[in-house]
Amino acid sequence: MSASKKLSTAVKALYFLAETDPEPQNSITIANGIGSNASKLRQILSMLVKNNIIKSTYGTNGGFLIAKNINEIHLQEVYCAVEDRKAFYLDVSEVNGTGMEDAKKMNGLFLNLFSDIQVEIENKMRKIYLNNIIEQIKLTN
Amino acid sequence: MSASKKLSTAVKALYFLAETDPEPQNSITIANGIGSNASKLRQILSMLVKNNIIKSTYGTNGGFLIAKNINEIHLQEVYCAVEDRKAFYLDVSEVNGTGMEDAKKMNGLFLNLFSDIQVEIENKMRKIYLNNIIEQIKLTN
DNA sequence: GGGATTAGTTACACTATGTGTAACAGATTT
């Protein structure tokens, strides 16, 4: 499995917006700043807008603005905003046919196990705030 | 990300071998028993052989045999045997170009974070033994 | 109001990864 690039792109964009706050930044400027693609970035940022993590304004001198304090944005909410499906998803597709009842039950066990893991991952993300990430970046300067 | 189907197939095969122990079972029999494909199954089982989780014998009446006690096989070693790369892998591909030093550092942070998560997942798997899985299946009969 | 600017959305080709399947090579038994 691979947690998608979308999460890291989203966090980089948030970092960029935090650094340039309170000036609105358009998608092209952000994309140049973080080494991404403006069109793809708009797709990602629109999800952050829907989740009230950032705000957007149309028209000349419009762009994106961070909507919360950096110590109020944690990784889990960014993750949930950006990933429409569970990133840590176990493929335990249905067993077809008869006479494999035990194999079917095993699928259920795996689903339970991996939903536990999913919860743990999200709990861990919930403890990491944007300002923690920014601090760590600055520490390594 | 998606933890591959290979893990659940491997566990189902191990369960099948545990139930039929000590009779060697060939790939066709196991595949029929767990609803899989004999060829794909051989690919998976050959990895378990290399990791000494099961044994294989060639020739007539040959097949696969479980090589350890079911309370000595935990999920993490099956997972490691079967997945050549980390299943919970975050795509934080390199940032190209200059002037995006912070974005590059962020990739490093993400890699650290997700390697932490990887470790946690594997620790969790290390506590789950084949006999635990079998017990749970029988409990729901 | 009209043009410029920008977000938001849709579409699509390209890439990467995994899966299912078949074919063949290697090892062992009878």
Next chain:
DNA sequence: AAATCTGTTACACATAGTGTAACTAATCCC
């Protein structure tokens, strides 16, 4: 030698993610 079985390779197919472009919708400015 023939039959049986594992081990490996190859390849078509499906799926998901990525990069990119084009279009629509909203807003600003003159």
